[in-house]
Amino acid sequence: MTDEHTPVSGGILVVGGGISGLTAALEAAEVGTDVFLVEKNPYLGGRVAQLNQYFPKLCPPSCGLEINFKRIKNNRRIRVYTMTEVKNVSGSAGNYQVTMETRSRYVNNNCTCCNACVEVCPEERDNDFNFNMDKTKAIYKPHDMSFPMKYVIDMEACTKCGKCVEACKYEAIDLEMEAKSFTLDVASIIWATGWNPYDAEKMDKLKFGQSNAIITNMMMERLSAPNGPTEGKILRPGDNKEPESFAFIQCAGSRDENHLEYCSYICCMASLKQVTYIRERYPEAKISVYYIDLRTPGKYEKFREKLMADENISFIKGKVADIIPEADGGVTVIAENAVTGEKIQEKVDLAILATGMAPAIQAEGSSLGLQMDDSGFLLGDADAGMIAAGCAKKAADVVTSNQSATAAALKAIQVLRR
């Protein structure tokens, strides 16, 4: 166990290295504050890294993230810990002791990403970065623009055969590397723990997992991304068919007291954005969007209006409440068109569930002593130096997350300088 006690003035801990955590950490560090940035995954960038394009300007994630990574590299006040989780928090505002635990990466800083290890590795694992739509070797690069750019071993898949150790010219692999725990003294903590896609299997009538033609919106991002499992071609998982018809199922779990009782905010715009992915690749494809209400706030109205003028896109007011897998690999989605009052059964090649945002901290939140609302979003307590940011606080898009992250940085600094 190592102690990394900071000077009395302390620093700020940012939990979560997604877009909100990166922003909060950089904002604080760039005005001269010491920042510890911890991230559970082996890479920074969070959910944004998994997207194909993101609002407001439909940039690829490399655009915003690489600038942030460069700012981190150039700033000696930020210390980044990947594969690290908060285990315990004690103390009070201005004087927190936080116990951290870093899992073993089994790959050290000598790694040059030469890929020699992957070429010899005989074992495979499901690639969770791509929502298990493809596989990686047991030693792998998390994704093409991982930061830090280092490989990692999944010990659940690894058999410790040692082939990678032999293949590595840089002595970068240590199969006996151990997990570390350590304590940080900080003045305040920014919780930017983000979100997970809501588990689509919980909506039994939507039959996720029972047909390859039913995917989630986040899977759609990976299918569309050039660094995804299909290199950006939108193909149906399983049989790699080029779909000719698509159905977007909005509010798949959101605005539903049996699942997520709140509106997840991003799904309408995400689906409309994904409609444009399809349009670029399949100009003739038939697309239906089933919705309760379309929520396209502010300037996004223009985006919606443009798509609604497209004759090959149908917008149907009515929630898809039942999906039936068909023998030919497609699915039939069933809804009532609330405008015409007729039930619709539409057969499509691919159905995309617009699953919502579930706060990622929900499970551990109460054991860490955090205050949450009924849905598991963090309430935060700025006076106590516990500040929530981004999607840990409420379902939000990137723009809103960054605004809340900047605000969180300011509040964290205020506690520090009190």
Place this chain on the structure above:
Amino acid sequence: MTMKVDPDMSFIKYLKSAGGDTLKNCYQCATCSVVCPLSKDGSPFPRKEMILAQWGMKDKLIGDVNTMLCHNCGDCNTYCPRGAKPGEVLGAIRAYAYTHYGFPQGLAKLASDGKNLPILIGIPAAIVLVLWLISGGMHMPEGPVDFGNFFGHWDFHWLTKTTFFIDIIFLPAAAFSLFAAYKGVSAMWNKMSESLEISSDFSPSAKQFTLEFLWPAIKETVQHKRFNECGTNVDRVKGHLPLLLAFIGLLLVTGYSFVRKDFLGLIYPNLHGPIPLYDPFKLLANISAVALLVGVAILWANRKKMEADGKAAPTFYDWFLIWEIAAVGITGLGAELLRWADFGVLAYLAYYLHLVSIFMLFFYMPYTKFAHMVYRTFAMAFEKYRESSFVQKESS
């Protein structure tokens, strides 16, 4: 299309008080119409009914066949993302419609409010009591308990005195109740035709109506075809089916008893008195009585559980029928057991209560939840009529 919305506030208030208090939670996502196993593609429900109810459009709803076709399976309640309980709202609309169509109105209103329960019990209790006083039967009959002596005894070998008194109480009551049901159902039929704008130029004959629409609807009801399609509350079939079969069994027994005592009894006086236990009809009667009690117990437990889970609100409309059927079963079987045990006063008292509860069940039938047996059956017949060439020919 424009539609003038003229909300009937008292209607909305009634729905909220009668189990539909969740009505305003609905945000029209139409999940209910999709998960409803009875909802048809061309005319899905209950999403549309929910917004009509929110807008207080009473006229549209009481002439809406879907509201009557609903079996309150509860699948809509389970999957509703807002806890708006469409099934309960439709139940409240039906309760409202039975009162609305009820003939005569005074009686219909009386039977729709739990506050009137003492009067509802008092009417048959007084009728039977007064006739008992008139009959001069107010003394303990001698010998073993025989309900044939309840209203006293005549040495008149044709119709026994009790059979005669039972006849003068129940035959007019049954005739009145049937007439009231007929009035109510035909008012509903006309309203439904009106809302579909069906003119009466091509009406089916009585025979066509019975064979093509009513009989298939009755067959479907007895087979519980639609009930069996329910997902969430399919357990209710376990209670409802034995209950329905019990009623059919008891109807046959009553018919048999009527023929035996009122007609054959005129010729063969020895047919009076209790029907012997080995008689197949008596066997059917006892089996039906047990089925009735088992059925109503299951429905009772089911309703309690739904209420405990917050899936239904306790309403007089729902409980009156359960209480009534339970009362008929308990007093009936109780009277029979007490008769066998020869507990004089208790046995006759149970018989009295049995007469009172049967009167209540059937006399108030057209206005209480029991009315669903006629309204829903005719709504199913209407649905078949709506899809038949009588209606379709005109619209083409």
